[in-house]
Amino acid sequence: MTDLQQALVEQLGDQCVSLDPGVLDAHAGDWSDTEKRRPSLVLTPRTPDEVARALGVLSALRQKVVVQGGLTGLAGGATPQAGEVAMSLAKMNAIEEFDQVGGTITVQAGLALEQLQTHVEAQGWFFPLDLGARGSCQIGGNAATNAGGNRVVRFGVMRDLILGMEVALADGTVLTMMNKVTKNTTGIDLKQLFIGSEGILGVITRLVLKLEPKPTVANTALCALGSFDAATRLLKELRRRLPALSSFELMWDDFMSAAMEIGGLKAPFATRSPVYVLVETLGGSEESERKALEEVLEYALENEIVDDVIVAQSLDHARQLWAYRETVGELLSRLKPHAAFDVGLPMIEMDGFVTAMKQALTSRFPEQTHLFFGHLGDGNLHLLSGPYANMADMHQVETLVYEQVQKAGGCISAEHGIGVVKQEFLHLSRSSAETDLMRKLKNLLDPCGILNDARVIAPDLSQGGAQPATPAPH
Incomplete structure (x- = not known):
């Protein structure tokens, strides 16, 4: 038994530390087409406290870790990179408190979205976030990626549904922000740093969520x-x-x-x-x-x-x-290997963008299929293009689309996140000043660089950061 494994077993117990080949395979990648890779071991903490204690060990030993929810992500952020430990939150699925007077619920991060929906609807309440992956995706992952879905036009994105949260930082410090009220003007709202950060700043362990009365029609x-x-x-x-x-x-x-x-x-x-x-x-x-x-x-x-x-x-x-x-889902499977986009565009620019993209893609790649659909109410456009026989063509499509998104004043990801798949294009949506500040926040909260390293923002190689992973065809 290695020093790392022994230290983790001491903190979590051997039932939460696995080297079983089947378990390793099950945690080798998310839904994206990034190259699957077994983690060096899999951690399955059962409580928020165990998450914090495990992170304390990993930070002390400078062991990199990838945090995993339901593995339904499409940007490669939950796929292990070389030498990483995987931390799965699947066992942390408790519903801790249900306020049926005020319409709030406190849950652990590993609770599946569909389980939450079913539980509150049985009591006459409603959690409006809804995704095709509802049976597998987890609430913590929904928060870490600021998930959207089909009902944003009325209820907003995940950020709008979160009142409070608890986060375990890389060194094992627990940041408790379990606010339960809508109005709270008591300084900087720190939870906003972690919503949509894709796990690079801390591990979301618990959440307080807003509910709506259950619609009946x-x-x-x-x-x-x-x-x-x-x-x-x-x-x-x-x-x-x-x-x-x-x-x-x-x-x-x-x-x-x-x-x-x-x-x-x-x-x-x-x-x-x-x-x-x-x-x-x-x-x-x-x-x-x-x-x-x-x-x-x-x-x-x-x-x-x-x-x-x-x-x-x-x-x-x-x-x-x-x-x-x-x-x-069936179209995604049929058109593999494909380039799939979930861009955000100002509504006034969307029609011109679609027309231009149809013409450009059909002209350059007449043998491929190019499909457009989306959530008009929130400016989220999806484009599916494929299949492609080689990475060079796929990369050309990505470059073409993302550069046009920038010109239209949009963003390269509306709901799927950056992960590793879109990392090289982040500069088209965020300025160098913004990415520098993101990197400073990362270094402040995770000075050893153990949490979801080389994702979202590229490491600063001049400071000895790890070389970012090269995504496989997607």
Whole structure:
């Protein structure tokens, strides 16, 4: 037994320190296409205190560690690099406190999103964050990546749903910020440093989350539109007249055609349209809210904002309409190796960006498929392009797309994070002054550089930092 293993066993017990080959394989990578690599060992702490004690050992021995949640990330941030220990938070899945008066819940970071949703909905409450990976992704990882999803237009991103948090720093110090109130003006809100930082500053161990009263009614509609401009006009009208609006999913015709093919789905309308929008409202009154949705869509039809519309007549019908949007996982598999993007763009720039990208990508790579879809209400555009036979072509696509994102005043990642996959392009969204300050914060909170090293921001090689990993094709 090595000194490292012995020290960790002394702090956690041998049941939380594993060298089993099957366990190592299970923690060799996330959902991204970065090269899988076994960690040197796997830690599975059961409590926040055990996380802190393990970090104290790792820091003292200068042992690098990758923090892992549900391994559903798409940026390679949770994939181990050479010589790293993996720390899985999967055993830290307790619900500690549920305030059903104020609508808050205190949970450990390893709780799966779907478990949280199911638990609070049984008591008449609702946690609005929702992702396709809900059954596997963990709340701590959602916070560390500032997850978004389909309901941001109404409820905001993960940052907007967190009241308080506890973080274990690299040296084992526990930073307790378990605020439970919305208004708290008592100095710098330190938890914001850790939300979206992808684990490079500390390990999130516990969270206090805001809940909403559980909606009892969902109304869904699929709209066919003649242009992107019409979609923006529809969004404005829906926002003005429907307080219950929760989702506004935009799909260009190329995406819809691919979705129908791969999903074996029927064409929703008699004729094709350039743009489609999937609308959802969540509320508590079926009759009044359905009537409100139908009235605004009737107005949109009469004023030629919308060309055609289907309003779901049942829950099964709603699932059928959502099926077009939810073929993304199958499309990702079909188009591998692919370049997948989740960029953020000002709404006023999005139509021009899509038009320019379609022309440029089709011209340079006519044999590949290029699909556009996204969450228009929050400026999050997804682009899926592939398959590609070599890394050089894929890198050319990434460079082309990200440089155009910069010119449009957008950001290279809206919800998936930077990890290692997008690290070389971070300068297109963040200035050198910003990345220098990020590096200073990293060095202040993790002076030994053990936490998720060489991710998000490149190490300062002039100071002896480790060479960043080279991502595999993605």
